[in-house]
Amino acid sequence: MKIVRLSSEIGKVENQTAEEEHCAQMTSYGLYVTFVFIKNMMTWTDAQSFCRANYTDLASVRNMSENQKIKELIPKGKKAWIGLFRDSWKWIDGSSSSFRYWDTKEPNNNFHKEMCVAAYFGKEGKWEDWNCDYKRAFVCYSGKSSNKFKY
Numbered sequence: 001m002k003i004v005r006l007s008s009e010i011g012k013v014e015n016q017t018a019e020e021e022h023c024a025q026m027t028s029y030g031l032y033v034t035f036v037f038i039k040n041m042m043t044w045t046d047a048q049s050f051c052r053a054n055y056t057d058l059a060s061v062r063n064m065s066e067n068q069k070i071k072e073l074i075p076k077g078k079k080a081w082i083g084l085f086r087d088s089w090k091w092i093d094g095s096s097s098s099f100r101y102w103d104t105k106e107p108n109n110n111f112h113k114e115m116c117v118a119a120y121f122g123k124e125g126k127w128e129d130w131n132c133d134y135k136r137a138f139v140c141y142s143g144k145s146s147n148k149f150k151y
Ligand SMILES: [Ca+2]
Pocket: 106, 107, 108, 109, 110, 114, 128, 129, 130
């Protein structure tokens, strides 16, 4: 797989040939987290399985700088699943970050069926809740997640 690796540590693109996979590496809470954009369209659940098989999990977005990093990975106007779902809104990695970046009027739980969250990168990376069965591109991460690593 071709990879573009954008490292916020060195701030340059190391490989320009990428197509399928885009990565951003950044330090968060003192740990390296690598975000990977997958353009294959999948339901939220399938996207989660894919991320868990190939990376760590769907991306948790814990602050504005992580949201910004992810935004930079994703083609403008695209929506992509992230790892937030409705169980009083919980990140799948078990982390308890309260950072949210909802678009206006979101989350609105249309038809009471919107349990999953996509970030919409035509709108500054703001989030919308969506029916989990929609097929979308998505963002995985790899790295240590906060529930496996105590500070
Ligand atoms: Ca919605």
